[in-house]
Amino acid sequence: MSRSDLAGKAAAPKIARPVPLRESVFEALLELIISSHLRPGQHLAESELAEMLGVSRQPIREALQLLSGEGWVDLHPGHGAFVHAPTAEEADQLLAVRALLETEAARLAARHHTEEGVALLRALCSRGLAAVEADDVEGAVAINSELHATVMELSGNMVLSDLAAQVSRRVRWYHTPVARQRGRASWEEHAALIAAIADGDEDQAGEIMKNHTEQTRHLYLSQLGEDEPAEPLPSKRRKRRAPAALGN
Incomplete structure (x- = not known):
């Protein structure tokens, strides 16, 4: 087979390269x-x-x-x-955006919910509560992220889901330090949210999600104000950076 024959055929699938x-x-x-x-x-x-x-x-x-x-x-x-x-301003801004996105997602999920979707949410909620009871913070945080992502999927709004995906990792980062303090209360809020979604109550689902995300936001910001940096940078760093900043 000549090169011209190869060129005329449909492009072959690219060979997957190893991840760098x-x-x-x-x-x-x-x-x-x-x-x-x-x-x-x-x-x-x-x-x-x-x-x-x-x-x-x-x-x-x-x-x-x-x-x-x-x-x-x-x-x-x-x-x-x-x-x-993260500074308090950074955390506040991102968690505020998260609250807006997820409140709308919960409202839309109540409108477009399916029996399969609600069953999945209930299963995730049960797993999350079990993780809390076992003091498995990492597991609870991971399941929490999965539950919120599922609500996003049930909303049926792909743009909303894409926007939420852009901040989901950082939201998980902010949630991890307060997951133990939120504990069982967080999963009771999830249960109430799922019930509102299953009932098709858009306003109630949105309100529950808004209050739920605000609880995490306020607790994280409160803890951020109490904690000290794990390892302060040397004071010389600021002196060295000042001339560079003036030159920008």
Whole structure:
């Protein structure tokens, strides 16, 4: 078969390439940040991370650059990399947007719900409550994210779902530190939300979701004001950065 014959045929499916190591390292480090195994303000030593993940320092360095670009890590020349510590303003703005998106999603889910969708929500709620009873914070947070994503899917609004997906990881990051304090109350709110969705009560579903997301927002902001940074940056950093800032 000649080249011209090949060129005239339909394009063959592309061969999947292995995921670059830096992206695998990026995902691993991001999960450690979101789950609070790497805490806000914590210094990220390349050698320690490389040993922990069983890779060389180069993909660690590349992954930290990617994480910095997405706001998960702060890079400070001369001092290294640190897990980003969200400000109260950052958290407030993102959680406020989350409340708006999810309140509308709950309202639409009540309008478009299906028996299968409600059954899935109830199963997730049961699993989440079991995780709380077992003091499995990571499990409860993961199931919580899945439940909220399911409500988004039931809304039937793909644009709304796409927007929510853009902030879902950071919402999970903010939720993790307060998940234990929210405890059983959070899942009782989920149960009430599911009941409103099953009844097709749009206003009630929206109101419950609004109050539910606001509870997490207020608790996180309250805790943020009480906590101190895990590892303060050296004071010299600010002195060194000042001339650069003036030059921008």
